[in-house]
Amino acid sequence: MTHAALPTSQDDPGVSRLFGAVDHWSSRTPTAPAFAAPDGSLDFHGLALRTRSIVTALARAGVGKETVVAVTTGRSRLAASSLLAVWWLGATAVPIDDRNPAERIAYLLEDARAEVLLAHGVPPFAASSQLPVIDPETAAKPVSGNPVLAERDSCAYVIYTSGTSGKPKGVEISYAGLGVFLDALCTIGLTPGGMGLNPLSPAFDGWLWCTFLHLLHGQGTAIADMHADDGEAVDLAARITAIGPRTVSLTPSLIAPCIDALTSVEVVVIAGERCPKALADRLSERHRVLNVYGPTETTIAATWSDTARGDDVSTIGTPLPGYSVRVLDDNGKPVPANTIGELYIGGDGVALGYRNLPDLTAERFVRIGGERFYRTGDLVVAREDGQLEFAGRCDEQVKVRGFRIELAEIEQVAAELPAVTAAAAFVLESGETVGLAVTVADGHDLTKGNALIREHCRARLPEHMVPSVVDFVPALPLTTNGKVDRAELARAAAAARQFTGRAPGTPRETEVCAVWSELLDHSITDVDADFFELGGHSLLAARIVAALRQSTGLKLSIPVLLANPTPALLAEELDRRATAEVAS
Structure with a gap:
């Protein structure tokens, strides 16, 4: 019932x-x-x-x-x-x-x-x-x-x-928008009793x-805090196993490593990122799966696909009850089926606007045929069966680990430093963290520039917006249209981090490199490579610590990893702890 x-x-x-x-x-x-x-x-x-x-x-x-x-x-x-x-x-x-x-x-x-x-x-x-x-x-x-x-x-x-x-x-x-959203939630039909999981920041509307x-x-609802105060590793899969939820809502990148821990789960909601078809298919074998899409400006959600209806959940589906969508070209005209266009969302769930920003509100919230729509900036393909396929963005907004990020905000914060003359943020090829390329004025010491810029950003931005990589460049690369070539910055950052330094020389260094390689999703062969410069972030740190605790049987916490951010330093610390444990 x-x-x-x-x-x-x-x-x-x-x-x-x-x-x-x-x-x-x-x-x-x-x-x-x-x-x-x-x-x-x-x-x-x-x-x-x-x-x-x-x-x-x-x-x-x-x-x-x-x-x-x-x-x-x-x-x-x-x-x-x-x-x-x-x-x-x-x-x-x-x-x-x-x-x-x-x-x-x-x-x-x-x-x-x-x-x-x-x-x-x-x-x-x-x-x-x-x-x-x-x-x-x-x-x-x-x-x-x-x-x-x-x-x-x-x-x-x-x-x-x-x-x-x-x-x-x-x-x-x-309040009308919130009501439309709640109406839609009531139609999903979960089984009463048991727990659902909430691992999200309370400032994120997914909460x-x-x-x-x-x-x-x-x-x-069980709150699963992803940032333990004691510095211990947060193992999301272990938390899911301990809670035994019937319902989970996670981004594809968060749920993929936990898929074997979903034994109690009846309903899986994926949201916040494009879902690979292989992951959607695997989840659908064991669970009811909903793929939910919606900008904050449309009261959390606007479309969904659902295996209970026979939908292809690698798509973002069709509008929720109370919502409407249009897929339009650059001239505001409807595009034919199977053609890319910009997604516009209408209905009472559309936001009132942006607080204290009337010009931006007028730009993004428009009237079409007497109805108010939000211009999402998202590109989609409307299939002949009505399902929507996400196809990317038509601006420089990005999604990292499910969080919406305007790269310009990171650039503005970096540019506050007197030494920085220009800055361009970009998403690393892993897709899980952001990088920053900067040019600096003559005469400034760059010895500690990377750490200085990251700490400046950390004091002003949420963790998911702090660049894991800072590259100093003589000039920002431009496309033929005169815009910053962010794809080239990402390629250059990846190439610069194809380390050919000192190879693992001890069994412990080999063990650490193997764990890092698996979780960072590329081969780590330089024991002096820095975790953050390799594209690491807090969630990956938690996974690495959990994996090393399991493989070594030694106590390890995130602060220990951060204090020893290379495979060589971390291997040395693990050997020291192993020796101390034997001596005791």
């Missing part, structure tokens, strides 16, 4: 489906797990009570319709309750990842015009913002009565994505998908 969609009136923006689902499952299965996080868990009864308690605390602080509430509780057991409480009052939520650099968080709070901060304790960045802080742990009598009926066109939440101006841009989603898909169907 599944939880049917709750009826709503024309005036109801649809978010009431969430409150109806909480009430339904807290009555039907009150002690079933609803939300589990590193700091504890809530059953459905507890979720309902905590939501109403946080409503009271927010209302006492003056939160009401359209009050802008910044929310940083996304990795706690009260994450879902916090968002539900904001929406209960008809306010606007601004989810923020408290692990982002303080400078970035300060910008988000200012740009969003946040009025209240919903956070555990007093976060380090709260002092500079001078916002009143509401702790969701604060004891308050649960509110009685019904949620406020928000206006359909008022803003339910703002999600910040990478921006071409060098600053993140806020996407404003209406909302992972959480509310489960909640609407009576499944709990």
Whole structure:
């Protein structure tokens, strides 16, 4: 049995489906797990009570319709309750990842015009913002009565994505848009009970998908934190095995290494990246698979394919209920079937626009035949059977590990350094990390330039936007059209890292090189090659540490790898630990 969609009136923006689902499952299965996080868990009864308690605390602080509430509780057991409480009052939520650099968080709070901060304790960045802080742990009598009926066109939440101006841009989603999305989720039909997995950043709108898909169907949500505070390796496959979820939603690059750990999983949702047909076919042999596509500007999702309908899930499928799509050429005319065109998305799920950016809003949100559409910038092919095949981008926006990145934002941050005269970001050939090519002014010492630029970026950008490779070039290569040749930069970066240095000279060095070669997906034969210059990143670091712990039986953590970033140094450290273990 599944939880049917709750009826709503024309005036109801649809978010009431969430409150109806909480009430339904807290009555039907009150002690079933609803939300589990590193700091504890809530059953459905507890979720309902905590939501109403946080409503009271927010209302006492003056939160009401359209009050802008910044929310940083996304990795706690009260994450879902916090968002539900904001929406209960008809306010606007601004989810923020408290692990982002303080400078970035300060910008988000200012740009969003946040009025209240919903956070555990007093976060380090709260002092500079001078916002009143509401702790969701604060004891308050649960509110009685019904949620406020928000206006359909008022803003339910703002999600910040990478921006071409060098600053993140806020996407404003209406209550009507959120309602359309929830309507669509209700049609999927998951089996109630058990847990679903959520390994995503709380500032990423995919977090909302992972959480509310489960909640609407009576499944709990288990937060799988991908960044352990103690520095230990985060083994996603092991976490999946330990949780035993019935539903998982992951990017293809994350799910591929974990495919053998999905023994408990009934439904696999792939999203965020193009899915290779071989992976889609393999997953489809054992699971129901949905391939979901949608920009943040269309309320998380807009199209999907589903093996339960007999779809080819290597495609991004057809529009969700309540959405419409058009595939148009450069002149805004429909293209024939099996022809590439730009994807436009319409329906109530289309965002209100970009916060404080009216010109960009007018450029990307357009009217066609009286209907409002979002120009995605994504190129697709509409097949004769109606399925859409993703074919790339028509601008310089990229996807890395499921995250949308405007390369210009990285370039703007690098250009803040006085020594940098020009910068161009690009995606490495692995597709899992970004690189940066820079030209510098005469007279500057480049000895520590790579580390300096990376640390400067790390202080201002989320981890997935920090370049793993920095190349110094005399001039940026250009295409025949006069644009930066990013493909050539990627090729040059790959060629420069075909190391022919010192070969492995000990069994341990050979072992480390073998593990790195497998997980970095190219042969590592130079024991003095740097992990990051080879294209490494935090998720790969976690996989390498987990693999070496399994093969050696020795204790190892991510900070140890980062402190010993070459096969030679890491092999030496492993030998030292093995000797110490024998001596003890």
